[in-house]
Amino acid sequence: MAIKVHGSPLSPAAQRVLLALAEKDLEYEFILVDLRSGEQKKEPFISINPFGQVPGFEDGDLKLFESRAITKYISHAYADKGTPLIDQDPKKQAIIGVWLEVEAHRFDAVGQKLNFELLIKGFKGLTTDEAAVEQLQGELGKVLDVYEGRLGKSKYLAGEEYTLADLHHLPLINNLFKTKVKALFDERPHVGAWCAHLLARPAWQKVLEACKF
């Protein structure tokens, strides 16, 4: 099998890659990296990612890391397979590009911290910092206010079609929906409807099935 994903099924970044593969209906081999024993910081994994973080990715002789670089590669290299996640027109692609950056620098920046406080700390037996959660919820609310305005004008972030910009949000939305932060999404009707559309995608159901834990 040509495509290999190295990661943990618990990692939202690895799930992002699996989701792009599922949307493209591509087969892959999943190679479990044991994060608890620090396998990601040792050879052979650090030959794929010298920063020692999952996921890693191989397609034949091509080795990649950074989940968003991997999903972009999948979208371009397999443009004619499955769901079109990008656009060949530079101006339309630029709008997708803007919302890809917004996800990475606005949504994920605060969403990851909430994920850490409300879920990862639980797994690790650490105590949630409620004051930090309060502040982070305020920050996420401001980001989602902009999303609400945007999604009032188009069904998805970059227009009427689902694209890679929407896809990148899914693993973290799925995690945050298990916490009280879900209310921030639900109380904004366009954001709430958008999340419902994303979470119902068959490709996402396929990822959940593959990552069952």
Next chain:
Amino acid sequence: MAIKVHGSPLSPAAQRVLLALAEKDLEYEFILVDLRSGEQKKEPFISINPFGQVPGFEDGDLKLFESRAITKYISHAYADKGTPLIDQDPKKQAIIGVWLEVEAHRFDAVGQKLNFELLIKGFKGLTTDEAAVEQLQGELGKVLDVYEGRLGKSKYLAGEEYTLADLHHLPLINNLFKTKVKALFDERPHVGAWCAHLLARPAWQKVLEACKF
């Protein structure tokens, strides 16, 4: 004139856009956004960027924000002009893509904080937190260790050619070189040589001239 950049010449993100335009030898109109009076938080600017941060960008009827989305658009839409900053081959572009993500999530994440502590706080009359600087320097050093390994194998991050992945680093390197953090770059010979190549680019000199302050 079709291309307009809205920003401040002091903003590394705006400089990143100007640098891509300079590498492509494209003409543009620079529209100053007065950050001190909060012009970026008001109309008409927030119609370009609802998050209220510079730069904003227009190319005819296309309006964009997020500096890295803008430079990617410039690289693709004007692929046949000036310096080639991307690659049409999906596998080669994927390697550029990895290092674009590394810049955004590893280098910039810590570099911006050092820029804030050592330069922006100075402009604002605030006191630098030396303990934070110490910790951030340790973090940046670890990132630069990976860069040193990489740049020992190829002249630029994605291979033998200068690409958008290198370009994105330039404004922040230029700022950090005005501080004691420069030593972290200089003590790693391949990183030091790479910085020297970047800072000597005629397009960067053109940006410095345009942003003189």
